[in-house]
Amino acid sequence: DAGITQSPRHKVTETGTPVTLRCHQTENHRYMYWYRQDPGHGLRLIHYSYGVKDTDKGEVSDGYSVSRSKTEDFLLTLESATSSQTSVYFCAISESGFANTGELFFGEGSRLTVL
Amino acid sequence: DAKTTQPPSMDCAEGRAANLPCNHSTISGNEYVYWYRQIHSQGPQYIIHGLKNNETNEMASLIITEDRKSSTLILPHATLRDTAVYYCIVRVGTFNTGKLIFGQGTTLQVKP
Numbered sequence: 001d002a003g004i005t006q007s008p009r010h011k012v013t014e015t016g017t018p019v020t021l022r023c024h025q026t027e028n029h030r031y032m033y034w035y036r037q038d039p040g041h042g043l044r045l046i047h048y049s050y051g052v053k054d055t056d057k058g059e060v061s062d063g064y065s066v067s068r069s070k071t072e073d074f075l076l077t078l079e080s081a082t083s084s085q086t087s088v089y090f091c092a093i094s095e096s097g098f099a100n101t102g103e104l105f106f107g108e109g110s111r112l113t114v115l
Numbered sequence: 116d117a118k119t120t121q122p123p124s125m126d127c128a129e130g131r132a133a134n135l136p137c138n139h140s141t142i143s144g145n146e147y148v149y150w151y152r153q154i155h156s157q158g159p160q161y162i163i164h165g166l167k168n169n170e171t172n173e174m175a176s177l178i179i180t181e182d183r184k185s186s187t188l189i190l191p192h193a194t195l196r197d198t199a200v201y202y203c204i205v206r207v208g209t210f211n212t213g214k215l216i217f218g219q220g221t222t223l224q225v226k227p
Binding site for chain 1: 149151153156157158159160161164202215216217218219220
């Protein structure tokens with residue numbers, strides 16, 4: 001299994017509080033992604049990174065920011081959490097970002113509940 | 116961006132072949148078709164991908180029509196552990212920052 005660790009795995013927070021989810025990889029892969037999964041919506045891409053300090057928006061980026069200061073860590077921040085951000089968040093990594101048909105490896109997910 | 120269409124659910128008898136269809140009629144010539152699956156609440160798992168030719172690996176076979184407008188994922192001998200949501204995805208995005216957009220997928224129920 002690819003070395004991907006998400007933390008925390010479970011978190012309950014209140015509306016308006018900041019939340020940061022961390023994705024840590026030991027594979028030295030260049031590309032990292034954050035997805036959220038909600039019933040009826042499947043997996044939706046929030047943000048992704050194609051290198052240190054290089055990030056771009058996905059389908060549902062509003063209300064989220066990301067940072068990648070080193071290869072192994074990709075942080076997802078909710079500046080002011082809302083109930084609509086209650087979801088399961090998955091981090092994924094890719095060696096080549098599909099330029100050479102590389103595949104995605106997913107973490108185990110982080111379940112966030114915003115009350 | 117190329118879109119995919121999959122049936123929302125399918126059943127399959129244990130030990131039989133499971134054939135999961137996917138329509139991607141707007142796919143362009145250099146876009147690959149990927150298949151992933153998600154078992155229960157785990158992270159999605161890569162299965163197989165292809166461009167034009169049929170592909171086979173230890174998990175499954177991928178059959179792509181000659182016009183590339185559709186494909187079929189085949190699990191040759193489905194087991195109960197193959198019960199999952201299966202996603203057919205077409206790669207989108209630029210060369211260096213390509214991203215995968217997941218749709219709703221097909222929920223495959225393998226029955227004893």
